[in-house]
Every structure is written in structure tokens, then in C-alpha cells.
Amino acid sequence: MSLLEIKGLTRSFGGLRAVSDLSFVAERGSILGLIGPNGAGKTTTFSLISGFDRPSDGDVLFKGECITGLSPDVICLRGLTRTFQIMQAFPKLTVLQNVMIGAYARHRTVATARSHALEVLRRLGMGPRVHEPARNLTLADLKRLEIAKALATSPELLLLDEVVSGLTPTEVEELIRLIRQIRADGVTIVMIEHVMQAIMALSDTIVVLHHGEKIFEGPPHQVATDPAVVQAYLGEELALA
Amino acid sequence: MTAVGQALLAAVVLALTLSAPAFLSDHQIHILIQILFFAYVSSCWTILGGFAGQLSFGHALFLGVGAYTSTLLLLHLGLTPWLGMLAGGTLAGALGLFIGYLSFRYGIKGTFFVLVTLAFTEIARIIALNTSAIGGASGLYIPIRANDLWQLKFVNKAHYYFMILGLLLIVLAVTAWLERSRTGHRLVAIRENEDAAEALGINLLRYKLVATVLSAFLTALGGTFYAHYVTFIDPSSLLNMNMSLEITIYSIVGGIGTLVGPLLGAAILVPIAESMRTALGHNYAGVHLVVYGALLMLIVRYAPDGLVGLIRWCHEQWIKSRLLPAHHASEAKP
Numbered sequence: 332m333s334l335l336e337i338k339g340l341t342r343s344f345g346g347l348r349a350v351s352d353l354s355f356v357a358e359r360g361s362i363l364g365l366i367g368p369n370g371a372g373k374t375t376t377f378s379l380i381s382g383f384d385r386p387s388d389g390d391v392l393f394k395g396e397c398i399t400g401l402s403p404d405v406i407c408l409r410g411l412t413r414t415f416q417i418m419q420a421f422p423k424l425t426v427l428q429n430v431m432i433g434a435y436a437r438h439r440t441v442a443t444a445r446s447h448a449l450e451v452l453r454r455l456g457m458g459p460r461v462h463e464p465a466r467n468l469t470l471a472d473l474k475r476l477e478i479a480k481a482l483a484t485s486p487e488l489l490l491l492d493e494v495v496s497g498l499t500p501t502e503v504e505e506l507i508r509l510i511r512q513i514r515a516d517g518v519t520i521v522m523i524e525h526v527m528q529a530i531m532a533l534s535d536t537i538v539v540l541h542h543g544e545k546i547f548e549g550p551p552h553q554v555a556t557d558p559a560v561v562q563a564y565l566g567e568e569l570a571l572a
Numbered sequence: 573m574t575a576v577g578q579a580l581l582a583a584v585v586l587a588l589t590l591s592a593p594a595f596l597s598d599h600q601i602h603i604l605i606q607i608l609f610f611a612y613v614s615s616c617w618t619i620l621g622g623f624a625g626q627l628s629f630g631h632a633l634f635l636g637v638g639a640y641t642s643t644l645l646l647l648h649l650g651l652t653p654w655l656g657m658l659a660g661g662t663l664a665g666a667l668g669l670f671i672g673y674l675s676f677r678y679g680i681k682g683t684f685f686v687l688v689t690l691a692f693t694e695i696a697r698i699i700a701l702n703t704s705a706i707g708g709a710s711g712l713y714i715p716i717r718a719n720d721l722w723q724l725k726f727v728n729k730a731h732y733y734f735m736i737l738g739l740l741l742i743v744l745a746v747t748a749w750l751e752r753s754r755t756g757h758r759l760v761a762i763r764e765n766e767d768a769a770e771a772l773g774i775n776l777l778r779y780k781l782v783a784t785v786l787s788a789f790l791t792a793l794g795g796t797f798y799a800h801y802v803t804f805i806d807p808s809s810l811l812n813m814n815m816s817l818e819i820t821i822y823s824i825v826g827g828i829g830t831l832v833g834p835l836l837g838a839a840i841l842v843p844i845a846e847s848m849r850t851a852l853g854h855n856y857a858g859v860h861l862v863v864y865g866a867l868l869m870l871i872v873r874y875a876p877d878g879l880v881g882l883i884r885w886c887h888e889q890w891i892k893s894r895l896l897p898a899h900h901a902s903e904a905k906p
Contacts (some may be wrong), residue, residue, distance in 0.1 A: 436773030
């Protein structure tokens with residue numbers, strides 16, 4: 332049984348089908364990369380899986396159970412959570428307090444939530460920043476914080492929405508190492524990413540979306556040579572040339 | 573401040589608070605009671621507006637429910653206000669649950685929640701104005717004959733002073749607990765960012781309702797106090813927009829979502845209003861609201877975190893200016 336199974340997922344906004352009959356599976360312990368040009372429906376797919384949006388049609392199965400239409404908090408408690416492309420920190424709270432909010436999903440007391448949050452922050456190398464207000468963080472640290480909050484809920488499946496984009500090459504390298512570490516700790520990952528270096532290095536499987544439809548699914552080394560993908564990214568003329 | 577210094581300060585404050593009625597005039601006690609009363613209801617409001625970030629402009633409704641329920645139970649059934657207070661609180665809590673569910677279930681927030689709570693207060697005011705069974709426009713009057721703790725009737729103002737002081741200490745204990753508890757932290761998370769809170773496993777509806785019911789219940793207790801202190805209640809003085817505004821403003825001016833904010837706000841604004849009333853007389857009734865409005869604009873524009881935020885900021889600047897010569901040393905600290 333796959334950890335996550337998407338079956339015929341569709342989301343229409345009026346006449347526009349943002350996601351159209353999308354199906355794929357993510358196996359436990361794997362990293363699945365979700366890529367595609369702007370407006371391909373990647374973030375909408377994340378919203379549908381995590382409960383922030385309801386599909387017009389289709390189903391999301393998590394651990395074999397249907398979670399379609401459940402609210403995000405229920406889905407989180409079942410072990411699936413997401414990060415946001417536009418970082419959603421609690422700006423006035425400190426780094427530690429931010430991560431504790433995530434830890435409360437599994438911990439009923441302030442003390443245990445606090446020690447769990449500190450442990451997560453230490454693992455992500457944010458130890459020295461714990462008492463800093465989130466609004467003072469750099470972009471790279473905000474992205475880490477976004478991951479830390481989600482990880483603190485002890486998920487089995489983590490949806491990462493563009494956590495690498497916008498970072499310097501060194502920071503990208505560090506984050507790639509970090510995501511590998513998270514997977515090694517037993518968390519399955521589905522990630523949306525524009526930075527090809529990261530997606531190629533990390534993914535076991537890549538799914539390419541274009542106009543809401545899946546146009547490719549396969550291992551990373553095949554994606555760059557697939558005619559449909561090249562056409563979607565570079566346009567028809569270049570693909571023919 | 574050292575621990576000894578803090579304990580000493582606390583002891584002095586405690587001694588002053590407890591002995592205040594002994595050396596103050598009736599008028600001064602009256603002002604003090606007003607400060608404590610508004611600090612109390614504003615602290616109740618803070619649970620919903622400050623912690624959960626759901627700005628209610630209808631807390632006069634909960635105050636009114638508390639005042640009317642206990643007064644009616646006293647006048648018709650002779651029930652002691654101490655029990656009537658709990659009945660009023662329960663009724664206000666149920667009403668809060670109803671209004672909260674209606675709003676939050678359908679994702680109403682921000683300005684729209686303000687309008688919903690305002691609308692419910694207006695509905696209640698119009699109903700109360702036109703229902704003669706509960707006094708109608710002429711209101712209800714509570715007769716006082718002698719000091720009677722059980723009937724919550726005192727000739728001497730000092731008793732009321734201690735009662736509202738007790739209520740204030742209760743609500744401060746509740747907000748202090750919220751500041752340190754999982755529930756309070758999760759409410760703040762909802763205030764700061766609903767989407768992020770929901771993604772981290774927080775049931776938005778449940779937590780917002782908990783805050784609403786708690787806030788409404790405690791506010792209604794204040795309503796019972798109000799009724800018995802003023803000994804007269806009517807729709808136009810209790811269930812009106814000005815009352816809702818007053819409940820809200822002390823919190824906002826003092827520092828929204830902070831423990832001492834409402835206290836600080838009330839301690840500064842109530843004497844201003846009172847002295848203006850004394851200085852200008854009845855010719856300019858309500859002129860203090862103009863000053864409140866101006867203050868509100870200044871605070872929102874220049875100190876969105878209220879006076880508490882302003883004080884914190886000044887304190888930080890002061891520390892920075894002291895550390896400036898030894899800047900490297902300050903960087904080593906967390």
C-alpha cells in the first residue's frame with residue numbers, strides 16, 4: 332500500500348480546470364518531486380491534498396484511507412502536513428514559539444512541546460536562533476522555520492512547497508542535505524520545486540504538471556529528455572529544433 | 573529589578589490596593605471602581621480580541637445579558653445575585669457560542685466579525701427597548717436598603733471596590749494562565765496566522781468558540797456587578813455602541829493581547845474622561861469619546877502594540893543605547 336495515493340483529482344474554477352484528472356502515488360520513504368511551469372496547478376494540488384481546498388472530483392488516499400474533504404487540522408493530526416510557498420510564520424512569536432505551535436499537535440503540555448520543538452530546531456541547525464522573533468529571520472532561516480514547524484507535528488508525509496527557491500547556491504546545498512536527513516528520519520516527502528538542481532538531486536520520482544494535467548511521471552534522469560516536458564517548458568519551436 | 577525588589581514592589585502595591593478605600597473619598601473610590609471595572613471587562617474582551625484575534629464589537633451584549641439576567645432573577649424570584657451572576661454568565665456563554673458558531677463556521681472574520689457582533693448587540697438593544705416585561709426603555713431599578721452581602725447591596729462603596737478587585741484578579745489569573753498554556757499559545761497562533769495554525773493541527777472553530785464562550789461568560793459577570801453598582805440598568809446605557817467601544821478601547825490603547833494592557837489603558841483613560849466630565853460639565857456630554865477617538869487613531873498609527881508595546885520599544889532602545897559602546901559583547905548574547 333502506498334502512503335499517498337491520488338486518484339483522478341480534479342479542481343475546476345469556473346471554466347478553468349486548475350488540476351485535471353491527476354493521479355500519482357508516493358511510496359513510503361520516498362521523495363516525489365512535483366514540477367511544472369508557473370500556473371501548472373502544483374500548489375493547487377498541495378491545497379487539495381492537505382485539505383485547504385476541496386476537489387471537484389477525485390480522491391486522496393492517505394495510508395489507505397480517504398481523506399478527501401477533511402479539514403487541514405484533521406489531516407495534520409493523521410500525519411500529513413504542508414509548508415507554504417509564501418512563508419506563513421507567526422511573525423511576532425519567537426522561532427521556538429513558532430515551532431512549539433507545531434509540536435502542540437502531538438504534545439499536550441507546554442514543557443514536552445517545548446523540548447520537542449527544541450529537538451527539532453537542533454536537528455535543523457537553528458539552535459542559536461530559537462529566541463529570535465520570526466520577523467527578524469533571513470529568507471533562508473524563514474524557509475527552515477517553515478520546515479521546522481511542519482516537522483514538529485511529527486508527520487509521516489510532508490508536503491514542501493518551494494522551500495529551496497530564492498536561496499543562494501550554498502544555502503541550496505545545505506537545504507538539500509537537510510531534506511535528505513528528514514527522509515532518512517523516516518518522513519516521506521512530496522516537494523514542489525523550481526530549482527532543478529535540488530529536484531534532480533533529491534527526487535526518486537518526478538511528476539510533471541502542465542495546465543493541470545500530468546504529462547510525465549518517471550525517474551529524474553528521464554525527465555530532461557522527455558519531449559512533452561521539453562515542449563511544456565521551452566515551447567514548441569525549440570522542442571522541434 | 574532584583575527578586576527582592578520585585579517582591580517589595582508587589583507588597584507595596586498590594587498594601588496600597590487593599591487600604592485604598594480607607595483614605596480615599598467616595599468620589600475617588602468611584603473613579604477607582606470605574607478603572608477596575610473597565611480593566612475587568614476589557615481583560616475579558618482581550619481573551620477573544622487579543623488572544624484569539626477575533627475583534628468583537630459586541631461585548632456590550634454580553635455585559636447586558638449578565639446585568640439583565642441577574643437583575644430580573646433578583647426582582648422576580650428574589651434569587652441572590654451571586655447565583656444570578658452565574659446564570660447570566662451561562663446565558664451569555666450560550667449566546668457567545670451561538671454567535672461564534674454562526675460566524676466562525678462560515679469563515680466570517682476581521683471586519684465582518686466586527687459587524688456581526690455589532691448587529692447582534694443592536695438587535696438586543698431594540699428587543700430590550702420594546703419589551704416591557706424586562707423594563708423596556710425605562711429600564712430596571714434595584715432598590716438598596718442596607719448593606720447585604722448575600723443580596724450584593726452595599727451602602728458603602730468600598731464593598732463594591734473589593735468585589736470588582738476580586739473579579740479583576742480572577743480574569744487576570746485566567747489571562748496569565750492563557751499566556752503560559754497550550755490553549756493560549758494556540759489562540760495566539762490563530763490570531764497571527766490562521767492558515768498556518770490550521771496546517772499545524774489546530775481546530776480553528778473549536779478554539780475560537782472556546783475563546784468566545786470564556787470571554788462572554790466572564791464579561792457577563794461584570795454585567796451583574798455593573799447592575800448592582802449603578803443600581804439601574806436600561807438598554808440605552810448598557811446595550812449601546814459606546815459601551816462596546818469602551819470595552820474594546822482600553823485593551824487597544826493599553827496593548828492588545830497583553831496582560832497589563834487593559835489595566836494600563838483603563839488607568840490612563842478613565843481619569844481623563846472623568847476629569848473632562850468634571851471640567852466641562854453636562855454641556856459637553858460624551859466629549860471624552862472624541863478624545864478616545866483621537867487617541868485610538870494615534871495609537872493605531874504610531875503604536876499598534878499599544879502603550880505596553882511602546883514601553884517595551886523604549887526599553888529596548890534604552891538597552892541598545894547602553895550596549896552600543898560594547899556592541900560586540902551584545903552580539904554574543906542570544
